[in-house]
Amino acid sequence: MPRTSDKRERLIEAANNLIHRQGFHKTTLADIATESDVPLGNVYYYFKTKEEICDAVIEERKKELTTTLDDCCQSANPKKALLKLLNTTMEASNEIAETGCPHGRLCNELSNEIIGLTNSADDCLKVLLEWSRDQFKAMGYRNAKDMSFEFVSRIQGIILVGNSLHDEKQIKAQLKSLINWVESLDSKNKERRVALN
Amino acid sequence: MPRTSDKRERLIEAANNLIHRQGFHKTTLADIATESDVPLGNVYYYFKTKEEICDAVIEERKKELTTTLDDCCQSANPKKALLKLLNTTMEASNEIAETGCPHGRLCNELSNEIIGLTNSADDCLKVLLEWSRDQFKAMGYRNAKDMSFEFVSRIQGIILVGNSLHDEKQIKAQLKSLINWVESLDSKNKERRVALN
DNA sequence: GTCTATATGTTGATAGAC
DNA sequence: GTCTATCAACATATAGAC
Numbered sequence: 472m473p474r475t476s477d478k479r480e481r482l483i484e485a486a487n488n489l490i491h492r493q494g495f496h497k498t499t500l501a502d503i504a505t506e507s508d509v510p511l512g513n514v515y516y517y518f519k520t521k522e523e524i525c526d527a528v529i530e531e532r533k534k535e536l537t538t539t540l541d542d543c544c545q546s547a548n549p550k551k552a553l554l555k556l557l558n559t560t561m562e563a564s565n566e567i568a569e570t571g572c573p574h575g576r577l578c579n580e581l582s583n584e585i586i587g588l589t590n591s592a593d594d595c596l597k598v599l600l601e602w603s604r605d606q607f608k609a610m611g612y613r614n615a616k617d618m619s620f621e622f623v624s625r626i627q628g629i630i631l632v633g634n635s636l637h638d639e640k641q642i643k644a645q646l647k648s649l650i651n652w653v654e655s656l657d658s659k660n661k662e663r664r665v666a667l668n
Numbered sequence: 669m670p671r672t673s674d675k676r677e678r679l680i681e682a683a684n685n686l687i688h689r690q691g692f693h694k695t696t697l698a699d700i701a702t703e704s705d706v707p708l709g710n711v712y713y714y715f716k717t718k719e720e721i722c723d724a725v726i727e728e729r730k731k732e733l734t735t736t737l738d739d740c741c742q743s744a745n746p747k748k749a750l751l752k753l754l755n756t757t758m759e760a761s762n763e764i765a766e767t768g769c770p771h772g773r774l775c776n777e778l779s780n781e782i783i784g785l786t787n788s789a790d791d792c793l794k795v796l797l798e799w800s801r802d803q804f805k806a807m808g809y810r811n812a813k814d815m816s817f818e819f820v821s822r823i824q825g826i827i828l829v830g831n832s833l834h835d836e837k838q839i840k841a842q843l844k845s846l847i848n849w850v851e852s853l854d855s856k857n858k859e860r861r862v863a864l865n
Numbered sequence: 866g867t868c869t870a871t872a873t874g875t876t877g878a879t880a881g882a883c
Numbered sequence: 884g885t886c887t888a889t890c891a892a893c894a895t896a897t898a899g900a901c
Contacts, residue, residue: 494691499893499894500895500896509867511868512868513868515896516867570780571779578832597833600829621842628822628828631775631824635793641817644817675884697877706886709886718877
């Protein structure tokens with residue numbers, strides 16, 4: 472397959488941003504064409520349907536998310552990995568207050584809808600759930616699956632409500648609370664306290 | 669204002685259901701007209717624009733939600749009121765797994781969008797936040813606002829993720845966890861334990 | 866591979882008879 | 884108040900020249 476331009480990548484990136492900001496149904500192909508600076512008629516050379524673009528966006532998001540999560544695992548310490556993800560989220564709290572979470576938003580919009588896609592809208596959520604389950608499992612928890620559900624759903628809830636109210640301060644406060652929860656987690660296993668550190 | 673039919677109510681109810689199930693942008697006036705059994709052209713006698721219907725839906729939802737929350741307060745015990753809301757939610761977990769939360773969904777869809785409405789998409793979330801804040805305040809908590817944010821965002825997160833995965837079992841498990849949290853809340857104030865009860 | 870022009874269908878909204 | 888017919892705008896998608 473010859474690669475003579477980056478139009479396909481530009482289309483996916485534009486669609487990714489637009490679907491994140493205004494949702495799938497609100498976003499038109501004209502929007503995507505304009506934002507990516509690709510003529511409308513040319514879009515169809517790369518994607519046969521609008522759904523196919525959404526499919527490619529999910530594919531791209533899965534890659535990005537996997538990279539992010541891999542990056543969190545550098546320390547090879549599951550607890551620190553979870554905390555790194557939360558800190559990364561915390562750093563983006565300003566953006567989150569403005570536009571919310573792309574994964575949660577798409578899931579919410581398409582959860583009751585069947586669109587003919589190779590990928591599913593909830594794929595990214597599943598990636599997040601499996602990754603965090605792996606971390607809790609590595610920490611020695613038997614109920615890792617339940618904990619990962621709590622972990623992910625609390626993040627998603629904070630972002631949903633925080634974005635709805637555009638309340639960055641509360642997003643930070645709630646994420647801090649989540650961080651405290653994770654930090655307290657295996658201290659009970661170790662059964663000791665660290666003073667003045 | 670003469671009341672010769674219940675068409676207006678039927679339109680609002682149909683719009684309420686459709687916006688809940690498939691979102692605002694996906695829902696067309698033809699959908700609403702069909703579901704309410706009102707001819708398309710007649711819709712405009714009751715509502716000038718699509719946004720106006722959404723406005724009426726939010727208005728209706730606020731009334732329903734207020735009724736639900738008032739009902740939870742019958743016991744005049746703030747802790748039991750919070751628990752009653754959670755138990756009511758628990759009872760609807762089957763429906764929630766299928767279609768999610770109408771309030772959270774609309775907020776998520778319209779949070780980054782400005783629609784000329786009398787009511788705002790996040791009104792219902794605010795009603796929930798204020799009500800739960802009042803309960804925590806009545807329980808004697810100074811940080812009642814933070815706690816209400818945690819309370820509501822955890823509920824919303826559970827519903828968002830649970831609906832995305834259509835996982836009723838996890839919705840119930842996570843709500844049970846939330847119930848345990850609320851139940852444990854003022855036991856620390858009382859500083860006592862109840863054995864075998 | 867690219868892009869203009871346009872077909873084709875759908876949507877929100879209106880006109881006007883009853 | 885009600886409802887049919889229909890408009891104008893916009894959406895997805897295609898045709899075909901370059």
